[in-house]
Amino acid sequence: MKLASVAALCAAAIVTLGLQVADASSGRTALRGTAATPQARAHRVGAVGKWTRESFQLVLKLRNKRGAVALLKAVSTPGSSSYRHYLTTAQWEARFSPTSAQLAQARKWLRSQGFKVGRVSQDRMTISASGTAAQVERAFQTGLGSYRVAGHVVQLATRDLSVPASLQGTVVGAIGINQYVARAAVAGNPDLPGSITGGASNSPYPPPPPAFIPAGPCGAFYGAKSTTLSPPFDSYPRTVPDVVCGYKPPQLRSAYGVKSPNLGQGYKVAIVDAYDSATIVSDSTTYFKKNDPTNPFSKAHLVRTDNMPFTNESVCAPSSWLVEQAIDIQAVHGMAGNAGIRYVGAKSCLNTDLFSADQQVVEHHLADVVTNSWGDPSGDVLDDSSYRAAFDQLFIEAGMKGITVQYSTGDDGDNFDLT
Secondary structure, eight states: OOOHHHHHHHHHHHSSSSOOEETTTTTEEEEEESSSSSTTTTSSEEEEOTTTTEEEEEEOTTTTTHHHHHHHHHSSTTTTTTTTTOOOOOHHHHHHHHOOHHHHHHHHHHHHHOOEEEEEESSEEEEEEEEEEEHHHHHOOOOEEEEETEEEEEEEEOOOOEEEGGGGGTTEEEEESSSOOEEEEEGGTTSOOOOOOOOOOOOOOOOOOOOOOOOOOSSSSSSEEEEOSSOOOTSSEEEEEEEBBBBOOHHHHHHTHHHHHHHHTTTTTEEEEOOOOOOOOOOOHHHHHHHHHHHHOGGEEEEEEEEESSSOHHHHHHHHHHHHHHHHHHHHHHHHHSSSEEEEEEEBBBHHHHHHHHHHHHEEEEEEEEEEEEEEEGGGGGGOHHHHHHHHHHHHHHTTOOOEEOOOOOOOOOOOOGO
16 A cells, blocks of 8 residues: 555645734734635524633644645655655654744643633643633634534534634634534435434444345446437437446456455555444444455454444434445455454544544544545535644644645546436
8 A cells, every 4th residue: 555645645734724814903813714604604693602612623734844845745655765764652742843832832722712621632732621602713813603514503603713822823723613514425325225214222322324225226346238219318318227236245356357356455544534333343244244254344343432422413414424334344355365353433423523534543543544535515615724724734743744645536436427
């Protein structure tokens, strides 16, 4: 497995993110771009109650970010003398993490504003904090409102956050104040099951989704069977391939020229999604027994890290995430049967929780590859600078440690079956 260029491509953007503008008259530094975009705030629902409980992560600034970007490019470029000479966690923290003094200053300010200060990430890049909506508005001198975005009611900041001028150069934003709902990659496909609402249960896990099989006629591979449309659809050909019944792991390996499933020895792949399935091990064991018997699956192949308690079930369609989880785990094992799989279940589908799950993997170097099959249904156009900076800084850290970070394209091929 080779280092992906995703982190290197993202790295250049961070140089222009988290712009800070000091106002000498107010003693404050505005964090440009931290308010939700006007497009996101197009449909206001109402105000946020002042006693509403808030949780967020203060995002600190990467130290010597230009040097970090340059080194990331060097370790990622074949032919460079630094190619694949990655940093250890200790080396990363010593060279690029915020200093202990900067961390202490930021924590002191949070406490002075009445926030309860929680976990500090190992890389010192984020500080978890909680308080009330009124405290958030006062501390960051912003406003909060409820807005409808992509069918969900979420909280958004109405103007850019600001911090005391003494924190200029230390703080670049805060994630969690603006709420963004991510969606599993499969959730956009109407041929796949969605969420179901179960009855009262003591289980901490979401209920399973409805079972499904592709409706016939279907082919064993693309183009195996076809149907003539009458009348023809738009500008598509009159004769079109029927849906595939389902590719089995040996077919996928064959498509990529992989002759054996016994690959991946010594490598670890982390899968980041929201929630977790109570039956994922038994489901995957049965799947491989039926569809890839020479490549059996067992609980020894999977380590699970769940960020419980799970939350925000009413907006996240948890069962759709279980479908994505199964696809992801079975795809990894199908292509590299000897690789270790670490599943990290975020506590919800909010971007801040999925960020925390990715951060767990990177800061503790839990895997060589991190795969994410989710995204914002509105794209990144609505994302604020806090989220962009947080993710970009994390991806730079991942690349410097030799960790590949991948995301699904989310394009569903040509989308013909969705039209």
